[in-house]
Amino acid sequence: MLLMFFATWVLKKTLKQEHVAFSRRRLFTLGEDRMGMASKETIDLRSDTVTLPTEEMLEAIRHAELGDDVYGEDPTVKKLEEMAAEKIGKEAALLVTSGTQANLVSLMNNAKRGDLVFLEAESHIYWYEGGGVSAIAGLLPWLVKGHWGAIKPEDIEAAIRPKNIHFPEPSLICIENTHNRYGGTIVTPTQMRAISEVAKKHGLKFYLDGARIFNAAVALKTNVREFTKHVDNLMFCLSKSLSCPVGSVVVGDQQFIEKARKTRKVLGGGMRQAGIIAATGIVALEKMIDRLEEDHRNGRRLAEGIAKIKGVKVDLEAVQTNMVRFDMSALGVSDQLFVQKLRERGVLVSVMDKNSIRMVTHRGIEKIHIEKAINAIGSVAEEAHSKTKA
Numbered sequence: 001m002l003l004m005f006f007a008t009w010v011l012k013k014t015l016k017q018e019h020v021a022f023s024r025r026r027l028f029t030l031g032e033d034r035m036g037m038a039s040k041e042t043i044d045l046r047s048d049t050v051t052l053p054t055e056e057m058l059e060a061i062r063h064a065e066l067g068d069d070v071y072g073e074d075p076t077v078k079k080l081e082e083m084a085a086e087k088i089g090k091e092a093a094l095l096v097t098s099g100t101q102a103n104l105v106s107l108m109n110n111a112k113r114g115d116l117v118f119l120e121a122e123s124h125i126y127w128y129e130g131g132g133v134s135a136i137a138g139l140l141p142w143l144v145k146g147h148w149g150a151i152k153p154e155d156i157e158a159a160i161r162p163k164n165i166h167f168p169e170p171s172l173i174c175i176e177n178t179h180n181r182y183g184g185t186i187v188t189p190t191q192m193r194a195i196s197e198v199a200k201k202h203g204l205k206f207y208l209d210g211a212r213i214f215n216a217a218v219a220l221k222t223n224v225r226e227f228t229k230h231v232d233n234l235m236f237c238l239s240k241s242l243s244c245p246v247g248s249v250v251v252g253d254q255q256f257i258e259k260a261r262k263t264r265k266v267l268g269g270g271m272r273q274a275g276i277i278a279a280t281g282i283v284a285l286e287k288m289i290d291r292l293e294e295d296h297r298n299g300r301r302l303a304e305g306i307a308k309i310k311g312v313k314v315d316l317e318a319v320q321t322n323m324v325r326f327d328m329s330a331l332g333v334s335d336q337l338f339v340q341k342l343r344e345r346g347v348l349v350s351v352m353d354k355n356s357i358r359m360v361t362h363r364g365i366e367k368i369h370i371e372k373a374i375n376a377i378g379s380v381a382e383e384a385h386s387k388t389k390a
């Protein structure tokens with residue numbers, strides 16, 4: 001009896017250790033796979049959100065000093081927030097769970113329910129955030145079409161109506177930089193300044209969805225503050241091209257961030273030992289920004305490569321950072337079939353609109369993967385041409 005009890009105890013302990021070892025291995029293997037894609041694996045160009053944490057990030061998690069951040073007691077979160085505020089050139093910052101939550105918190109804090117918010121017509125806030133701008137923030141989106149994301153100041157001026165009992169109160173202008181739906185295009189600091197002048201003239205707040213603002217800064221070889229100085233507040237994402245597993249940061253003045261902290265809590269975003277997330281963000285701010293240049297180089301390589309393929313149309317001027325969008329309508333196959341054929345060849349991409357495909361370069365995607373992706377697209381195009389001829 002005693003022997004059986006002992007044997008069961010040993011078995012349970014071994015299984016438990018095996019399980020822990022397996023989970024760890026899996027985490028690391030995934031990390032290694034991502035970096036060592038060159039040989040066998042899938043080339044995932046759907047988004048830069050698929051990046052896995054670096055070894056250094058995983059180590060930073062393991063050694064992070066932790067506390068309860070809802071009590072304001074997590075030293076690692078505090079460090080990240082101070083670093084982010086400093087880098088962006090504002091007074092304070094707040095770690096939040098996602099880009100969507102960052103935008104929502106900021107919308108709610110920059111405007112009151114029933115107000116009107118000017119959004120660029122192709123903005124992420126309008127297209128991809130579940131309508132939170134209206135459903136939760138209670139704002140009325142007023143769309144202004146921009147060129148590659150840059151709204152012309154005169155178009156906002158024209159959209160602002162005089163004070164009148166019939167009209168909703170405008171209170172906020174939001175822009176996005178780099179611009180996702182236009183394929184990673186940059187709104188230049190000069191363009192941002194022009195928009196900020198309209199905002200000031202009409203007493204409106206100016207907010208930046210800067211999910212990939214560091215891509216813009218690196219691409220123009222300029223300090224990120226050249227962009228951020230024109231807005232009242234903004235957010236940037238840690239979990240995209242900066243390679244963190246989770247998180248975004250809202251940045252603004254002290255008062256705005258204090259209010260945002262409360263709003264984040266209301267939205268269920270108060271996190272306890274959030275230092276395990278912040279630890280990766282610190283590594284990202286220290287080590288992951290300069291390397292974005294490599295993603296941009298690969299983006300250009302990819303765009304130039306596919307531009308030579310018959311039936312594929314890519315606007316090379318719009319390829320400014322780590323995204324490439326192309327039109328494949330001339331191939332005579334559906335976008336879904338095109339994506340499936342690429343998947344069969346080990347390349348993952350996403351459909352943005354009908355016949356419009358998006359690819360995003362990121363850490364772990366190297367020159368060799370770009371070449372393979374170009375070959376795969378060429379081969380699918382070839383197959384489509386031969387089918388049309390037959």
Ligand SMILES: Cc1ncc(COP(=O)(O)O)c(C=O)c1O
Pocket residue numbers: 097098099100101103124125176178179180209211212237239248
């Ligand atoms: C421009 C932009 N803003 C916001 C978000 C939302 O970020 P998240 O997916 O972390 O909610 C994204 C996500 O792709 C984005 O591209």
